[in-house]
Amino acid sequence: MALDKTGIAKRIAQELQNGWYVNLGIGIPTLVANYIPEGIDVEFQSENGVLGMGQFPLEEEVDADLINAGKQTITVKKGASFFDSAMSFAMIRGQHVQLTVLGAMEVSQNGDIANWKIPGKMVKGMGGAMDLVASAENIIVAMMHSNKAGESKILKECTLPLTGVGCVKKVVTELAVMEIKDGAFHLIERAPGVSVEEIISKTEGKLIVPDQVPEMKI
Amino acid sequence: MALDKTGIAKRIAQELQNGWYVNLGIGIPTLVANYIPEGIDVEFQSENGVLGMGQFPLEEEVDADLINAGKQTITVKKGASFFDSAMSFAMIRGQHVQLTVLGAMEVSQNGDIANWKIPGKMVKGMGGAMDLVASAENIIVAMMHSNKAGESKILKECTLPLTGVGCVKKVVTELAVMEIKDGAFHLIERAPGVSVEEIISKTEGKLIVPDQVPEMKI
């Protein structure tokens, strides 16, 4: 059965490694923080200027001066730090953040990502996404395999304006975990009960399928 | 009579304008801080990372962690701030410091300055001087008119490796105050009792001498 958003977040959380600083985008990526594996110590950075984000505040803890990049009120853990936007992106651009997880509207088989603009329609802007994807060593995209019209978002080439080129290393959808390398998606896991055939049929980009495709363990 | 170092510092202090942030180099320039005119409020920046320098400390106030760019122990005034070297030179390069006063080994008639190196002999390095001279809108050089061998240091062209090109606006020596513009030194004041002839004879660079050359008022 295809994963729900929580399932995608749980699967991505398995990628976390001890000692990593991690930037989580808005939406599904934010949920990853709820499923940090036992024994793994990571710190969350938010590009508006905080390191060491904690959980959401209790009602009485809410502070208008303390938000994340999604403009949600947050708290911080012991050992947190605040800094300005130039310092924040120095961390990101300088590759001090080991993992970036973000959503996407389209991903292509050479690792291009489009997630900021639909010409003539949606013009919200890229925020920090272009800096993040151009800089991070590890970028995992959390997304749905297809759009509402049923068209694949796992493509040969992106059709929307790009956010970054050749940067996505891994994609986790409701159906599959795929690595991107050598100009192709490599299927490495499928969602529990989802068939390889379904993934193939919903993937427009070049998909390399090994003999054995294990099910994700969520 | 030619000025002594104190006299040069006093004359330069007359150039200070209310509200200016000022960077003083090592040597004579440092003395300028002792002669701030009545009613003039200036702040001193030192490029190692302090704004709002005060006087030298009392013996019991000495703090190894609090020095100026000449490595001398200092104190700070109320409203001072400390910052790192990148921020310090952001202030300087960004022209937030209104006046730089520094010494020189040679100055040329187009405003070039040499003060950091004597090839094969003195190789101390430029420190912050190259950033300061390349950036400051107002640069006043405090120097002696001639070297120990009696040769003019107010030149057509510098002979030593340059610190900066076309940047010096004003020179104050023991003999004269000169403005540099249009490729020439313009004599605007002479030291008390010093003749225009003496200044002319000791100036190798092109010197424009007006009909009247008032004496400095120290």
Next chain:
Amino acid sequence: MNKVVKNVEEALIGIQDGMTLMIGGFGLCGIPENSIAQLVKLNVRDLTCISNNAGVDDFGLGLLLQQKQIKKMISSYVGENAEFERQMLSGELIVDLIPQGSLAERCRAGGAGIPAFFTPAGYGTEVAEGKEVRVFNGKPHILEEALTADYAIVKAWKGDTEGNLVFKATARNFNPMMAMAGKITVAEVEELVPAGTLDPNFIHTPGIFVQRIFQGQKFEKRIEQRTTR
């Protein structure tokens, strides 16, 4: 050096039609509320505003958009504002969208006398159009130029009479870099204290960058996404 002005009216003297303004804040967090209200009152027009976001419809820079005072916005993210989207799609408003890190760094560069720098952000995207590309360490980068403004208007938590500023939590965001990049920098603060009150070790923005400072009359501090557990 005393930088104190009496009030927001005095703080914004000299702002005219057609000027370029930097406005601090991220979303509605750390924005100079009192100054924005005064800009609405002054009704200065044809402004170019450099600000990470454009506020919401009825708060922050949205207030200037409502009055059509803004000719051009230079921002990284402008969602959350329907009027903005309408003006942009209709062509009434010129919008220059910039990656957030490049925006921050371009402001800092403007204040720091660095006219241009290379960054990987935006390479291969429409942000890179017309910009020089150069490869460093095997990776393509684009050349981005510094930004400056006629006025930078920032909001701080505490400030002293010399213009030294301290920010609180994530309300710091773009304020320090913009403070560096204004020809005239105006700081509105929640609390104005005498020089010597703030610890010189812990000043976020040294007073050298601030020309005018005043204590804001009222801070609503609206929250965009009140999220609790």
Next chain:
Amino acid sequence: MNKVVKNVEEALIGIQDGMTLMIGGFGLCGIPENSIAQLVKLNVRDLTCISNNAGVDDFGLGLLLQQKQIKKMISSYVGENAEFERQMLSGELIVDLIPQGSLAERCRAGGAGIPAFFTPAGYGTEVAEGKEVRVFNGKPHILEEALTADYAIVKAWKGDTEGNLVFKATARNFNPMMAMAGKITVAEVEELVPAGTLDPNFIHTPGIFVQRIFQGQKFEKRIEQRTTR
């Protein structure tokens, strides 16, 4: 994330002959004394040291020069050190002199993922030799590239177990930028405190930049120019 190591021995594990090290401090102010002493003990050689100054004959980096452990110095000012001058003039030591502001900015750039930037400093001088010149706003600038190091070794006043650092007065100087630019950054601190002790609003160097932290055993804090009134 716990960054604490037991002592200076553990902190400098992995430093080898031929490596590039950044060493914080300005003159003898804010230098990592304990680490420098350990480098002498380790007797690693052929080092490239990036440091604003080269210490004095018998303190700071002068100790490494005495033992001829340094192959190349990248600095802005190297007076106050006769052995340095001797080695440089004799050609034993390679010296790359850089304007102080460019040195600071190049370290910051190295840490911030900015491979190169334009600065006016050094234009028309021998510093500009071989460097690209470009005019911005009518003023010529030169292109300077980022600096990074295998290890950056910095000294802070206080630090916590997460690697967050706070510096005192002008002992801050180059330490924060160098902390950003090290592949591995080692911080020696006067006082090591538990996470949560330092105010998150007033951290100079966030712990993300620091891989190893320890409390230095002894700080002599020698003064170069004791000047009193």
